[in-house]
Structures are given as structure tokens and as C-alpha cells.
Amino acid sequence: MTVALMFIIFTVLLGIGMPIAFAMGLSAVTVLLIDGGVPLLVLPQRFFSSLDSFPLLAIPLYIFAGNLMNYGGITTAIVGFSRSLVGHIRGGLGQVNILTSVLFSGISGSASADVAAVGGMMIPAMKKEGYKPEWAVVITAASAILGPIIPPSLLMVIYGAMTGLSIGTLFLAGIVPGLFLAFIMMALVYWKADEIGAPRHLKVGLRETGKIFLKAAPALVMPVIIVGGIQSGLFTPTEAGIVAVVYGLGYGLITHRLNVRNTYRFAxxxxxxxxxxxxxxxxxxxxxxxxxxxxxxxxxxxxxxSMTNEPAIVLLLIVLALILVGMFIETISALILMVPILTPVAQAFGFDMIHFSVVVIIALLLGSLTPPVALIVLLGCKIAKVDYMKTLRPLIPFFTVLVVGLLCIMYLPFITLGLPELLGAFD
Structure with a gap:
């Protein structure tokens, strides 16, 4: 009854528009006051003990580094490099959009940041070249989910801090699944190019590609430094955040785009x-x-x-529940809410916890793409000034291929675990 009452209060508070953090906290406090069996002194102790974690220091550091790098003009350089590599392929700027999201994920680690930064540049460019605006929005939103999968990822930092799993290993485990999902989305854009309204670009020469690569190299090098430094033992994931900030500051100073005023604003x-x-x-x-x-x-x-002893079916049921939760609750909030509930369940059924964590994150991200809410699609619609309802039809094929991709990741664990095992992350 206590839990049922807490969820009722939580739902009512969300329904009246209260932010999820306060809705969770107030519903918890209310049921403890009604119960009367727990001293209220426990509340601040539980609240602050959950935050007393060294890895959580990485969160502001990665956010700050991403802001610095993006303002330094790195998004423009990444778009140019992506265009030189895949702009000539059938699907044109649609392919460029997805590859840009792959490369940008090494900076932002956030789906909403990816939509805002990449979509802010790519959606107007795609509309100008004759792409259907609703398709431009859907391509941008779907590829934005790669941000929290490919390292460095804020979701994986939070997941590791909450569960004690190695954040470095989580970073490695996200690389191949992220690239796999990018590949199948690019294949879909190739197939749907005529329907999308996608013209091709002329192939860029090798010399010109080299020049463009040099401009984008600072962005491409940063995730390599972070993941490589963590994996080699040079620094912890939290210390990697400091390295990323120093790197971002250095890049901004070199490009002469940072000063005391805007650095303070980003901080x-x-x-x-x-x-x-x-x-x-x-x-x-x-x-x-x-x-x-x-x-x-x-x-x-x-x-x-009691329903089934088959772990594969249990995993499918969990994923369906996560997609449902992700439909209505912002991804970070949903992750923080669900991980403490699902971790004991996953352990009871013998799931590999690294593999399970990647599946959980992808499932919640798919929820953020799912109507009726589809938070990151709504953000893309604001950028493109497109009616949300027009995006529902083009969203279906993207959501379908991403679900197929998730099923492959769920039931072919080597996609997730192969790279960490190869690099000795489990030793």
C-alpha cells in the first residue's frame, strides 16, 4: 500500500506539471510522513549519501567540456568532415546527418544536445536542398540517440555511479552497438533516399578531405583520449572529465572563440x-x-x-517496460528511477550487467523517440518549425529498424561485450 500510494502521489504531481525531481522527492516524503515508522532524519541522509560519489563529479565536467568544444566551432568542422566522407552516397545530407551525430557523440554525450547542435545546422541545410522537413527532423532525432550510447556518455556515467560498474568498461561496451545502430539507419536512408527527397553531392577529393579532416581532428581526438586514457589506466573517468575540460579550453583559446565572459556563461x-x-x-x-x-x-x-523462467523473455518484457517509461519520462530521470528497481531483477536472472546496462540505455532512448510524447522529435520540430503530426509517418521506419537493432544487441551479446573482452576490460 505504501508503494501504491507513493506512485499515486507521484503521478498526480507529474500530472499537474511539477518537475520530476520534486515529484519523486515529495511523494517519497509524503508516504514516510503518513507511515510514521521512519525518523525524518533518514531523509537528508539518504538524499546526500546517494550523491556522495566521486564518479558523479564527471557529470558537470563532461557537460562543460561539450559546451566549450561546441562553441569553439567544432560542430561546423564535424559537419564538413562528414559531408566529405559520405555526402556523395545516395541519401546525401541524410547520411551526413547520421555520421555527424556519431562524431558529435564523442563531445556531447546527450541526445538533446545532439539534436540542438547538429539539428540546428543540418535541418536548415537539408530543407534548403529540398529534403522534406519532416524527414529531416526524424533523421536528426533518430541519430541523436547515438549521443548517449557512444562514449563519453552521461547516461553511462550515471549508471556506473549508481551501480558500481566500471564506467570505462561501459564506455567501451557502447561503441560497437552505437556504430551498429548508425549503420542500419544509414542503410535505411540509402533505401528511402527518393522518398526523403535527397540529392547527392559531388565526391570530395582526397586532398580536400585531408584539409577538412585537420579542422575536425580536435573533435575526433577527444573521445580517443578519454576512452584510451581510462582504459590504459592513465586516469579515472572523473579525471578524464578534467582532461576534457582542459582540452576544450585549449581548443577555444586556440580558435580565439573563448573569453572570460562566455567561459563563465558556459560554466x-x-x-x-x-x-x-x-x-x-x-x-x-x-x-x-x-x-x-x-x-x-x-x-x-x-x-x-512465475510468468516464465526463460531469461530471453524476461529481458524482452523489461525492454518493453523501459520503452513505455521512456515515452513519458525524460531519459536521465527514467534511468535514475528504473536502475535501482531493475538491477536486482537482472542479477536474479543472471544477466551480464554490462550488457544489460547498454540494453537498458538504448531501450529508454527508443522510448524518447516513441509517440505520443517523443521528446527529442519535438525538439527537432521546434528547430524545423514542422507540425509534430507530420513526423509520425516517417518515424515508423526509423523506429522499426532501431527496434530490430536493439533486438540484435539484446540477443547477440558479443555486439556489446566483444570490444571490452578484446581490450581486456574484464581482466
């Missing part, structure tokens, strides 16, 4: 964004502690066991 924006994430984490800790205290994870595991 302030990063602090505000990070604070909202940490408030959600603290509130979710209260929420999850009550569910654990009431035995919810064990009850879910028992319920699933």
Missing part, C-alpha cells in the same frame, strides 16, 4: 544542468529506497519468475 550553464541531474538523483534515491524497503524489486523478480 554557469553546466552547473545549472548538473544540479538538476543531481537533484533528480537524490530524490530518486529516496523513491528507490522506499521501494527496496517494501520489497518491490524482489516482488518483480518473483512475478517474472
Amino acid at each position: 554557469f550553464q553546466s552547473v545549472v544542468t548538473s544540479s538538476s541531474i543531481l537533484i533528480i538523483l537524490g530524490s530518486a534515491a529516496l523513491f528507490s529506497w522506499i521501494m527496496a524497503r517494501e520489497g518491490v524489486p524482489a516482488a518483480i523478480a518473483a512475478a517474472l519468475s
